[in-house]
Amino acid sequence: ETGVTQSPTHLIKTRGQQVTLRCSSQSGHNTVSWYQQALGQGPQFIFQYYREEENGRGNFPPRFSGLQFPNYSSELNVNALELDDSALYLCASSRMTSGGQETQYFGPGTRLLVL
Amino acid sequence: AQSVTQLDSQVPVFEEAPVELRCNYSSSVSVYLFWYVQYPNQGLQLLLKYLSGSTLVESINGFEAEFNKSQTSFHLRKPSVHISDTAEYFCAVANPNFGNEKLTFGTGTRLTIIP
Numbered sequence: 001e002t003g004v005t006q007s008p009t010h011l012i013k014t015r016g017q018q019v020t021l022r023c024s025s026q027s028g029h030n031t032v033s034w035y036q037q038a039l040g041q042g043p044q045f046i047f048q049y050y051r052e053e054e055n056g057r058g059n060f061p062p063r064f065s066g067l068q069f070p071n072y073s074s075e076l077n078v079n080a081l082e083l084d085d086s087a088l089y090l091c092a093s094s095r096m097t098s099g100g101q102e103t104q105y106f107g108p109g110t111r112l113l114v115l
Numbered sequence: 116a117q118s119v120t121q122l123d124s125q126v127p128v129f130e131e132a133p134v135e136l137r138c139n140y141s142s143s144v145s146v147y148l149f150w151y152v153q154y155p156n157q158g159l160q161l162l163l164k165y166l167s168g169s170t171l172v173e174s175i176n177g178f179e180a181e182f183n184k185s186q187t188s189f190h191l192r193k194p195s196v197h198i199s200d201t202a203e204y205f206c207a208v209a210n211p212n213f214g215n216e217k218l219t220f221g222t223g224t225r226l227t228i229i230p
Contacts (some may be wrong), residue, residue: 033217033218040222040223041223042205042207042221042223043205043218043220045217045219046222057171058217085123092159105161106151106159109158114207
């Protein structure tokens with residue numbers, strides 16, 4: 001177990017709805033990254049948060065947004081859901097130091113189904 | 116930009132036989148390399164990583180990988196597999212100078228152990 005937790009584990013939504021996914025970081029970690037893993041694919045980087053600010057973003061539209069809280073937990077919000085948003089959403093936490101970012105540890109994921 | 120190619124989408128292997136899962140990467144700068152394992156309906160677990168130093172890295176459960184800079188490869192090997200090794204294996208690369216060190220994943224290799 002990595003100490004990274006995510007909620008909920010499963011979620012079903014319909015097209016056009018909005019969803020919020022949550023992630024609690026491993027103790028001592030200050031950085032959170034979110035990935036989308038479509039069925040049969042490798043995870044794709046969505047964005048990363050460090051010190052409550054976005055610190056890099058992948059090729060995802062603005063309807064994917066996030067937050068990081070002072071306790072380093074994080075939320076991923078997706079507006080105007082589309083069928084192609086159906087995927088496993090993975091959160092990874094790590095520690096950023098003056099020497100760079102350390103290894104990312106993943107949570108179990110939230111499986112989102114959009115109907 | 117960096118990319119990862121996992122040449123085999125599926126690899127069936129008899130129990131106690133050796134296995135090699137291939138990974139090639141493309142990057143114009145230095146890289147960190149990782150292998151993650153994903154068991155059915157679970158998130159990603161770090162198997163091993165190469166950051167610097169010795170090009171041969173080992174995991175606690177018998178896997179090893181060798182960083183080959185000239186061939187831009189990071190193949191994963193195990194001399195004798197067990198039923199419990201059945202899983203999806205993902206190779207990933209990160210650029211330590213990128214600032215946020217997002218992970219770029221390959222499409223994965225499904226390892227199936229045949230009794």
